[in-house]
Amino acid sequence: MTDASAERDDSVNHVDAGALTALPKAELHLHIEGTLEPELILELAARNGIALPFPTLELLHEQYQFTDLQSFLDLYYANMAVLVTADDFTDMTRAYLRRAKECGVRHAEIMFDPQAHVARGVELATAVNGIAAALATSVADFGISTELIAAFLRDESEGSALEVLEELLAMKAPIIGIGLDSAEVGNPPSKFIRLYKRAAEAGLRLVAHAGEEGPPSYVEDALNLLGVERIDHGIRAVEDRILVKRLVREQTPLTVCPLSNVRLRAVDTLAAHPLPQMISAGLNVCVNSDDPAYFGGYVSANFEALAAEFGWDVATVELLAGNSIRSSFASVARKAELLAELAAWRAAQG
Numbered sequence: 001m002t003d004a005s006a007e008r009d010d011s012v013n014h015v016d017a018g019a020l021t022a023l024p025k026a027e028l029h030l031h032i033e034g035t036l037e038p039e040l041i042l043e044l045a046a047r048n049g050i051a052l053p054f055p056t057l058e059l060l061h062e063q064y065q066f067t068d069l070q071s072f073l074d075l076y077y078a079n080m081a082v083l084v085t086a087d088d089f090t091d092m093t094r095a096y097l098r099r100a101k102e103c104g105v106r107h108a109e110i111m112f113d114p115q116a117h118v119a120r121g122v123e124l125a126t127a128v129n130g131i132a133a134a135l136a137t138s139v140a141d142f143g144i145s146t147e148l149i150a151a152f153l154r155d156e157s158e159g160s161a162l163e164v165l166e167e168l169l170a171m172k173a174p175i176i177g178i179g180l181d182s183a184e185v186g187n188p189p190s191k192f193i194r195l196y197k198r199a200a201e202a203g204l205r206l207v208a209h210a211g212e213e214g215p216p217s218y219v220e221d222a223l224n225l226l227g228v229e230r231i232d233h234g235i236r237a238v239e240d241r242i243l244v245k246r247l248v249r250e251q252t253p254l255t256v257c258p259l260s261n262v263r264l265r266a267v268d269t270l271a272a273h274p275l276p277q278m279i280s281a282g283l284n285v286c287v288n289s290d291d292p293a294y295f296g297g298y299v300s301a302n303f304e305a306l307a308a309e310f311g312w313d314v315a316t317v318e319l320l321a322g323n324s325i326r327s328s329f330a331s332v333a334r335k336a337e338l339l340a341e342l343a344a345w346r347a348a349q350g
C-alpha cells in the first residue's frame with residue numbers, strides 16, 4: 001500500500017474511520033455464506049458433530065490464502081458443511097447483520113447459494129427459512145432493511161438452476177431476485193438464458209456476477225442476453241472503452257468489492273484497483289464486502305482501506321454511499337429515508 005497521507009492536500013475534506021462507519025450505506029453484494037467467521041464455523045461444527053479437515057482456529061486461519069477465485073471457492077464450499085439446521089442459517093445471518101450495523105449498513109441485499117446446500121443434502125426450506133427468520137426481524141433487531149437474492153452456481157448446469165428456481169417459486173420463498181456466481185471463466189452468461197427468462201416471467205429482479213475474472217464480453221452478455229439490472233463486480237469492464245461508455249450512459253450499477261479483488265488476485269494491489277478510474281469515468285459504482293469473513297473485513301473496512309489508499313474526501317464517499325442506496329431494490333420511500341440520512345451525515349461533516 002502506498003502512503004497516501006504523504007501526498008495529502010490538507011485543504012481537502014478527508015474522512016476519518018469513525019465517519020466512514022457512521023456513513024449510511026446499502027450493501028448490495030454480499031454472500032451470506034461468505035460471512036461465516038472461523039469462530040462460528042468451529043462452533044457450528046461442534047454443535048452438529050461435524051469433523052472438520054481444519055479443526056482448530058489456527059489450522060483454519062492458515063487456509064485463508066488465496067491465489068484466485070477457485071482457490072477461495074474450494075474453502076468457501078467446504079466450510080458450508082457446518083450449516084445443517086435452520087438455526088445455523090439464522091445464527092449466521094444474525095451475526096452478519098450485527099456486524100453490518102456496526103458498519104453503518106442501513107439496507108442489505110443478501111445472496112445465498114441454494115444449490116450448494118441442496119447438493120449437501122440440506123433441504124431447500126431449511127436454508128431459506130433459516131435465513132428468512134433473521135431477515136424478518138432485521139429492521140426491529142438491527143435497523144437494517146433487507147432483501148434476499150438466490151444466486152445460482154454458473155459452474156453447474158442450467159437445468160439444475162431451473163429445478164431449484166421452480167422449487168423456490170413453488171414454496172413462495174421470500175426472494176426479490178436471482179443472481180449468478182461461482183467460477184466465472186468458461187461459464188458465460190449465455191449458459192443461463194432460460195433461467196433468467198423464467199425468473200423475469202416470475203417478476204424477479206435480475207443481477208449477475210460478471211467481469212470479476214471473466215472478460216468484458218461477459219458483462220455485455222449479462223446485459224444483452226440475461227437482461228440484468230445490476231452487475232456484481234464488473235471491474236474488467238474498464239478494459240473495453242465502448243462498454244464503459246454504455247455503462248455510463250445507462251448508469252448500470254456495478255457492485256464493486258475491492259478487498260475481495262485484492263485477496264482473490266483479480267488486481268495486484270489495492271493501489272492498482274480500477275475503482276478511482278471507474279468513479280472518474282462516471283460509472284455507477286458502489287462499495288461492498290462480497291465474502292467479508294474471507295477477505296479481511298466488512299464493508300467499513302473496504303471504505304477505510306480505500307479512503308486511506310486514495311485519500312478520499314467526503315464528497316467521494318458520499319457519492320459511493322448514495323450510489324449504493326439509489327442502486328438498491330429498496331422501496332422508493334425507503335430510498336428517500338436513507339438518502340435523507342446520508343444528507344444529514346454530509347451536513348455533520350462540516
Ligand SMILES: Nc1ncnc2[nH]cnc12
Pocket residue numbers: 031034069076181182183209212260290291
Ligand atoms: N466473489 C465471488 N465470485 C463468484 N462467486 C462467489 N461466491 C461467493 N463469492 C463469490
Ligand SMILES: [Zn+2]
Pocket residue numbers: 029030031181209232290
Ligand atoms: Zn460475489
